[in-house]
Amino acid sequence: MALMQRFRLPLLAAAIAFACVSPAAAQNQPSEQKPATEQLTPEQKAAAEAQRRSVEEFNEAAKLPGTAGLPECVWTGRRIAALLWRDDIDTARRHLEMYQQFGCPTEHLKLAFRCLVRQGNIDPKAQERLGGRVQQCWVNPDYVAAAPQPAPAPAQQ
Numbered sequence: 001m002a003l004m005q006r007f008r009l010p011l012l013a014a015a016i017a018f019a020c021v022s023p024a025a026a027q028n029q030p031s032e033q034k035p036a037t038e039q040l041t042p043e044q045k046a047a048a049e050a051q052r053r054s055v056e057e058f059n060e061a062a063k064l065p066g067t068a069g070l071p072e073c074v075w076t077g078r079r080i081a082a083l084l085w086r087d088d089i090d091t092a093r094r095h096l097e098m099y100q101q102f103g104c105p106t107e108h109l110k111l112a113f114r115c116l117v118r119q120g121n122i123d124p125k126a127q128e129r130l131g132g133r134v135q136q137c138w139v140n141p142d143y144v145a146a147a148p149q150p151a152p153a154p155a156q157q
Helices: 002-027 042-061 071-085 089-101 106-118 130-139
Strands: none
Touching: 042 130, 071 089, 071 106, 071 130, 089 106, 106 130
């Protein structure tokens, strides 16, 4: 105990000096560093963009009436609709139990899946993805995609 009393004052003085010197040294560093957004790798930029899109999707869904816009309902409901689309009925049924435990509206799930089915098959060559279509139908179950334009008929000679 006496040993601790003897070193307390020098240790305290060293800690104070270190605390004062560190910020001053950091301020004297060259300011040639790039902003944080420019230092990101392409993978990190893509991950940040995906996270931003995800937040936007949940914010958009939060405007839905009732509990359908709750994050837990949106997350599980979209997964159930995608599982049903891929004919994974058993997994969808297990997710449905969790969906109902959260008090989420099964009627909204039915409407969103109906919208998904009405849109038809996804063209493998198109940029559209199942997740985007499910999100669109979740937010707006009455959504009807524009019919694809027929190819122009060849001019008759």
